[in-house]
Amino acid sequence: MSETELPEARADAEVETESQLDRDDRLRPEFVQAVLDAVEAGDTETARALVEPLHPADVADLFELTPHEERAALAHAVADLLDADVFAEMNDYVREDLLDALEPHEVADIASELDTDDAVAIIEDLDAAEQREVLRALDPDDRAAIEEALSYPEESAGRLMQRELIAVPEHWTVGDAIDYLRGHEELTTDFWEIFVVDRRHHPVGTCALSWILRTPREIAMADVMKREQTLIPVDMDQEEVALRFQKYALISAAVVDDSGRLVGMITVDDIVHIIQQEAGEDVLRLSGAGEGDINEPIRFTVRTRLTWLLINLPTAMLAAFVISFFDGEIAAFALLASLMGVVSGMGGNAGTQTLAVVVRAIATNQLTSSNTSRMIVREFRIAATNGVTLGLLIGIGSLIIWHRADLAVVFGLAILFNNLVAGLAGVLVPVTLDRFDIDPAVSSSVFVTMFTDSMGFLSFLGLAALFGVHGTG
Template sequence: MSETATDLDAEDRRGETGTSLDEDDRMKPEFVAAVIDRVEAGDTEGARALVAPLHPADLADLFELAPSDQRRPLATALAEMLDGDVLAEMNDWVREELIDALQPHEVAELATHLDTDDAVAIIEDMEEDDQRAVLRAMEPDDRAAIEEALSFPEESAGRLMQRDLIAVPEHMTVGGVLDYLRYHEDLTTDFWEIFVVDAGHHPVGTCKLSWILRTPREVAVADVMAREQTLIPVDMDQEEVALRFQKYALISAAVVDQAGRLVGMITVDDIVHIIQEEAGEDILRLSGAGDGDINEPILTTVRTRLTWLIINLGTAAISASVVGLFQGTISQLVVLAVLMPIVSAMGGNAGTQTMAVSVRALALNQLPPSNTRRIIFREFRIAVMNGLCLGLLLGVTVYLIYGMASLGVVICLSMIINNLIAGLAGVLVPVSLDKAGADPAVSSAVFVTTATDVMGFFSFLGLAALWGLHS
């Protein structure tokens, strides 16, 4: 069987980096330890020799895997290799820690050699005074580009876009474009398509590089360009940008300001990071775990998690109060106390399943108003079928164990009721929060869990009280 290009590339990288990477392209712990040992021993040259073959992404991994108290000595020893490309690949928390150790002019020098979006990612998290100091140390043109990017909302296309792109007028010929690319050394070298603009710098089409290379020189660009293109408003949220890239299979896209003028471009390599970041962020928010980054300061993590744990403590108190209403019923048949957590837990699991599907559908724009009713009816049918199956299974099991048919019927009905509540809450809560302008990934879990706990206890104990169950 032939090896793929990806496999060969991975093998080449492992060959270049010696024994630093394992078969899964991950950095070996013994390699990290060897580099740190040389830094501690004062063997700076030896440490540099070890890491010299590393790709910037692998060098960033080295800093992330190093103990936090060793990162600054490591940065000092490898200062000449710690360039902008390495910082751009680095974890946000680790990068911020290292940036704090650098002087403003050093940060400015690093940012100057980066694309605008990567430079902004480094500077935007700095303290305001440090930001100003770094910007003052930059060249006027670079400073203006960074300041403009920082003026846009966080996580918007304006923060994400690159200013360096290739734009040509529509009257230019293919030969003119080729000459322009060859003889202007200050042009960006990383691009996949050329944007065609009118006299007002409004994008009117795009040309893939393959079209330019395969078209005779005398042909006008306007005759080969694609006039249909996806334009990204400068204030669009980065999650929506990622959805457009996914939907239309884009490699790059033009970013336009409020007047429709071309101001930048976004490329797919940036979108890969956004998709990964947004997906992980939504999963962690559903659990109330904050950023969930292992490099995040402990006190920050504790504060984030404790907030949601305290909220959950309040909702647990509500559930407990429902149980308290039926103390007399429980005292007459103690087995109710054994069985009621099952009803609540199964409802909670069902609600979490539906909620996860709904939050994902909202994130992917699959739940517009026209589709919401159909999804609610779909989840209702699923909840009925799941409730019937689980209810019958649990009801028969309870009857066989305790010999009480009435108890089996009560727990069967309560399972059906709570599964219906879970299914409806799993859809309605995220949709309602989204319409109210709240992030459903952050808040849905609390409300859905509360609904299934309260209704699970209330339906089971309420039916038991109405049935008059007793020992």
């Protein structure tokens, strides 16, 4: 592109950025294509002019929308816009792609600009050798904080927390705290409350910034602070942390180690990501779709889904084994082969409904040992009501269509029976797995499907054999 064309291109870029987002705050396809076309043409000036006005989260989205093979060229074109905030917002797989192309000292520079929790999120996905090189390039204080965080289990409060917080002694006055905040430039600037600690650095209370601003300087912090607080153990699972934030409407919370010392804090903006992540994981695990990330390498997706399908194969074979016992009935009345799929399918749908409710209840601590029996009775009543209703409708419908009273009775009773099985399996399977510390979102659907398919075929064909349903009646 010539020098005379550059100003015109930049002007076009400025016009383009006015409509870069659609009504749902998503990058428009034409905007993404305009950026990629500029990169392909070697026009980094235009590409940069298009990308520069974007929010860091939108820049991260741009890279996620860019095909894998074109991301490196885009990163080179807008390298000076790829700051720490962009990497913090980026999808894990996309971020890993870009980090692989950077030198360890460049990754260290990005990590040093982030809060500890965001820096850990970047470094923990690197290979062990790359982690060591990046950590070696960090400032000693940053390295120590990140190494400590990496020592905690994955998806724990220790990984999630940030060390940048404000803590003051309980014997200080409000004036002391204000002077401290104003006199130390190295303190973090993003916080909502101050933690008050004793001499052993144990948190004894919290104080909102608004209280400090509205309280006379001579008042003691111990007289202003709120002593009731929710403390998060450093090894607590992040899902349990999110539940505490939701239950107690927290904005931030102190994280303590085994001795009760204040070691970090967790803020609500991190919890929003955790809630979204955990909710998505449970849904995807029920279907066996793995992480369900469209940026995940195909080989990982194939391996996860194929493993799940192979696990389901024995349950399908069990259903076929049940059917084999009734070859004579099916041969005598071929209509049974068409209708038995309806029984198992309706039971499967009912089981999935119950399973989704129960898994969610377990995940949110709504279902505990104290109300499990009540939940079982509740779902049994629902299954019985739905089963009777569907059984009557299907029985009457089949009577009208095929004019067979025996078939109508068998069809309706099989629907009722399989709904009851589905309701009980949908509760008992996830509850039992949870009692054995097995994630019910991972394995429940396999067993529920096995019960509804096998019992659906068994009830329908068994009742058909019992009532002597055949093609000549």
